[in-house]
Amino acid sequence: MNFKKRLFNKYGYDYPIFLSDLGWMGLSEGYIRSALSRLVKSGEIARFSRGIYFFQQETRFGKSWIQIPLIFDKKYVNSKGAVVGFYSGLNLENLLGLSTQIPATTEITTNATTKNRRLKVGSYRLLLIRPRVAVNSRNVTVLKFLNIVERLELTSFRKGDFNILSAFIKKNNLKKDQVLQIARCYPKQTLKKLDQTGLINELA
Numbered sequence: 001m002n003f004k005k006r007l008f009n010k011y012g013y014d015y016p017i018f019l020s021d022l023g024w025m026g027l028s029e030g031y032i033r034s035a036l037s038r039l040v041k042s043g044e045i046a047r048f049s050r051g052i053y054f055f056q057q058e059t060r061f062g063k064s065w066i067q068i069p070l071i072f073d074k075k076y077v078n079s080k081g082a083v084v085g086f087y088s089g090l091n092l093e094n095l096l097g098l099s100t101q102i103p104a105t106t107e108i109t110t111n112a113t114t115k116n117r118r119l120k121v122g123s124y125r126l127l128l129i130r131p132r133v134a135v136n137s138r139n140v141t142v143l144k145f146l147n148i149v150e151r152l153e154l155t156s157f158r159k160g161d162f163n164i165l166s167a168f169i170k171k172n173n174l175k176k177d178q179v180l181q182i183a184r185c186y187p188k189q190t191l192k193k194l195d196q197t198g199l200i201n202e203l204a
Contacts, residue, residue: 003027003035004044008055014064016071019051021080068122069106076110076128083137085110088129088147097164098148109147111135132185141172142182149199150190157197166202176203 006025011017022032036053039045046056046066054066077085086092089107093099105118105125113128120126135143145168152161168174183191194200 004039007045011055013055013057014067015054016048016066016074017045017053017055018074019053021074068124071121072106072108072124072126076108076112079112083135083140084112085131085135086140086144086147088144089127089151092144092147093151096148096168098161109135109143133182139178139182141168142174142179145169145172145174145179146183146186146190149193149197150186152193152197154193154196162197162199165197165199169199169202169204174203176200179203 003025007017019029019032019036025032027035036045036047040047040053045053046063047053048066048071052066052071056063056065058064077083077087085108087095087107088109090099090101090103091107094101094103105127107127107129109129109131111131111134113130115130117128118126119128131143133139133143145165148165179194180191183194
């Protein structure tokens with residue numbers, strides 16, 4: 001099976017192909033770079049940015065475009081099969097049903113940045129947040145929970161919010177010991193909010 005067909009069978013149209021992820025092909029990096037360069041020159045594959053490619057298809061509106069949110073996910077949230085980040089801030093509140101406000105900027109807390117920074121990718125605005133504790137598959141739900149607690153406004157905290165967070169705690173079986181241990185890396189006010197909202201009593 002030739003190089004292009006192998007790529008297409010795995011990724012299909014409009015899906016981001018990261019050069020750094022192509023070790024599965026069993027080919028040298030030099031060969032892969034040359035093969036991708038040839039495909040770009042012939043118009044058989046499109047280059048989105050350095051190290052990121054995708055297959056375009058013709059539609060009635062013209063050529064299709066890459067799914068940019070997938071780039072965020074593959075680079076900053078689930079990189080090479082490992083959990084390295086999570087959607088945070090207003091994005092997380094929106095996902096959990098704590099807010100109906102649609103964020104203008106996508107916020108991601110991720111190990112992939114050493115400082116907080118803003119980016120613009122196409123028409124998308126992105127805010128990358130350096131985590132207080134390195135994100136992994138074992139602690140990501142705790143970090144999501146603490147991200148929400150840290151942002152809570154006690155004056156507007158309602159019974160419905162409590163119920164949503166209580167359900168999140170139970171669904172993810174959050175343990176008090178782990179939450180309190182990681183919470184030490186957060187502002188002291190975060191621990192106070194855990195206590196004042198009664199959420200600390202919901203932890204297993």
